[in-house]
Amino acid sequence: QKEVEQDPGPLSVPEGAIVSLNCTYSNSAFQYFMWYRQYSRKGPELLMYTYSSGNKEDGRFTAQVDKSSKYISLFIRDSQPSDSATYLCAMTPPRGSTLGRLYFGRGTQLTVWP
Amino acid sequence: DTAVSQTPKYLVTQMGNDKSIKCEQNLGHDTMYWYKQDSKKFLKIMFSYNNKELIINETVPNRFSPKSPDKAHLNLHINSLELGDSAVYFCASSQQWGGGSDEQFFGPGTRLTVL
Numbered sequence: 439q440k441e442v443e444q445d446p447g448p449l450s451v452p453e454g455a456i457v458s459l460n461c462t463y464s465n466s467a468f469q470y471f472m473w474y475r476q477y478s479r480k481g482p483e484l485l486m487y488t489y490s491s492g493n494k495e496d497g498r499f500t501a502q503v504d505k506s507s508k509y510i511s512l513f514i515r516d517s518q519p520s521d522s523a524t525y526l527c528a529m530t531p532p533r534g535s536t537l538g539r540l541y542f543g544r545g546t547q548l549t550v551w552p
Numbered sequence: 553d554t555a556v557s558q559t560p561k562y563l564v565t566q567m568g569n570d571k572s573i574k575c576e577q578n579l580g581h582d583t584m585y586w587y588k589q590d591s592k593k594f595l596k597i598m599f600s601y602n603n604k605e606l607i608i609n610e611t612v613p614n615r616f617s618p619k620s621p622d623k624a625h626l627n628l629h630i631n632s633l634e635l636g637d638s639a640v641y642f643c644a645s646s647q648q649w650g651g652g653s654d655e656q657f658f659g660p661g662t663r664l665t666v667l
Contacts, residue, residue, distance in 0.1 A: 446592065
């Protein structure tokens with residue numbers, strides 16, 4: 439079983455839709471949960487990160503973590519064509535762990551059409 | 553001011569050749585990484601260096617040899633290139649090693665095509 443599972447899509451939605459992107463994971467040592475966004479032919483960039491369980495909101499983006507279910511989500515409200523990109527979830531244990539590196543999901547390719 | 557830069561951006565070469573990719577970061581970070589991204593966008597870690605010391609060496613053929621001359625540079629040399637090496641190679645850096653909230657900053661990628 440992979441450490442982090444993410445449906446690769448592709449996902450295609452109309453402008454203004456609410457988008458839900460999800461990942462599941464198997465390692466309960468993970469404490470930091472991140473979402474990276476990668477535009478075509480560019481490197482990934484950090485979009486949001488959340489520590490442990492709970493929600494975090496940043497503009498139209500909301501990240502949710504449910505550690506009991508080992509499930510994380512990214513919601514995009516009022517999606518825009520400029521949100522079209524690949525979204526990669528990533529997670530890591532606390533600093534000092536022997537597992538200390540980022541574990542990435544496969545990425546979900548999102549297209550928002552006008 | 554580019555934070556993480558890679559050269560070259562594109563590399564097209566024949567099977568069996570040897571090639572190098574260079575990476576530099578001007579963020580003052582201690583840790584640098586090499587990732588390989590295949591055509592399906594899966595980002596797979598290959599190597600990580602912390603303060604010029606190799607700390608991650610995933611299951612990568614020994615044709616791939618990283619080298620970190622100083623904390624700001626991490627190069628990747630590939631011997632005897634094979635068709636399966638075709639991918640986009642990303643360099644990244646982070647403040648420290650070992651988990652936690654440190655953001656990884658990625659370079660623009662080197663698109664390697666082996667013919």
